[in-house]
Amino acid sequence: MSSELDNLKNIGVTARHSLSAEGKGEIVKLVKYLFEKQKTVFVTEYIYKILKKIIHKNSTTNSSYNIIENIKILTKKNLKNLDLFIFFGGDGTLLSAVHQFAPDIFSVPIFGINGGNLGFFSSVAKENGTSALDKIFEGKYTKDVRMVAKGELQSEDKSVVETIYSLNEITIHHAGIARLRNLEVELSGEYLTTYKADGLIISTPTGSTAYNLAAGGPIVAPQIKAFVITALAPAGFSQRPIVLPSHKILKISVDSTMRLSIDGQKYTEIKNTQSLVITEYAIPVTFLRLKTERYYKNLREKLGWG
Structure with a gap:
């Protein structure tokens, strides 16, 4: 991970399995956005297969093929190179990734886009994902540190x-x-x-x-x-x-x-x-939150409090 958290260059991406057609489209949109931001993108094998299939099918531009050629497969070995880990889905998506990459993943800041049912870990709606990431990359975030x-x-x-x-x-x-x-x-x-x-x-x-x-x-x-x-x-x-x-x-x-x-x-x-x-555990996990996010507001909404 980079010594400066604001220098978010190497980005990991995962998503829940069995994505809908809409969800797959959102993932393609997210990865293209990251390349436009000149980020180095690491994805899980599941995401790579989705990208390869959709981009090859729907695009004839060289830039789209360059995405496939330059994207990297995320592994336990290269996980430590990440500056930010993005998950697209609900709480189960993050927990699945945690157990796939633990304990090294706890050293990488995490940002969630809610593409699932439950979103205690990710309170940013999928339609606001890229605009929220704009703020994250501008350094307009707070750190939410959780014990493990x-x-x-x-x-x-x-x-x-x-x-x-x-x-x-x-x-x-x-x-x-x-x-x-x-x-x-x-x-x-x-x-x-x-x-x-x-x-x-x-x-x-x-x-x-x-x-x-x-x-x-x-x-x-x-x-x-x-x-x-x-x-x-x-x-x-x-x-x-x-x-x-x-x-x-x-x-x-x-x-x-x-x-x-x-x-x-x-x-x-x-x-x-x-x-x-x-x-x-000695190393806590750090979530990046938009400055407008509030834990108790999220709790109130998720639990249906008045």
Whole structure:
């Protein structure tokens, strides 16, 4: 990434899969716009195939062919060269990209154009995408910094079996027959409680408006560094959601094999011989926002508040 954030030269682009004909047209428009701005453009393989098909079919100009010849395929290896990562779609589009390119993607500023259904991450409508980018390239933006959760699956000897990263939430839930499980939680070495529940949601403030909210957990402002633990169908009314400081180390143990769902994008298992250790990842993710954007206005509109 460039040392100066205002020098946004290398631009990455991704979009949700199964784009409509209209959505594909918007992607072509976006990429052409970036080339007109003399940007170096990196796209995912899915986007490259769309561009190649549409541009070759509909254009006979040399400039259009030059786009295909000069565009670059985005990979984990060249991701660090990006100055800005643009996603076109809803929240699922960004989360999919995060898990495709984590953890390196957290070092790249992100800008979202809402071409999907949910847009907590992207509040700029697709018809305003290029005009919004004009302002971004002029430096008329603010930085919205969000914490990222890091999870380590550890064996009994504390060796790390698998490392995961989460922007929204890590969910522990049953992998087979639905029944109550015992999930023991420690907080920086201190015993907290043993939940008797179908599972647990461990959410970041960003994810507090997602699965956590649907399960009855609280909304936590994104500027607050915290974890939220919300039990899924707890056996007792006393096991309420709890907000914990993010500098603490969460350790969760289970009494039988359960499934881990990370941001609804990636799945793995936790066995009763393993522990899940969750900490705040050292590198947060940075979103670029227009100066006119307001978090609470967006929240009010998305949740249908009066």
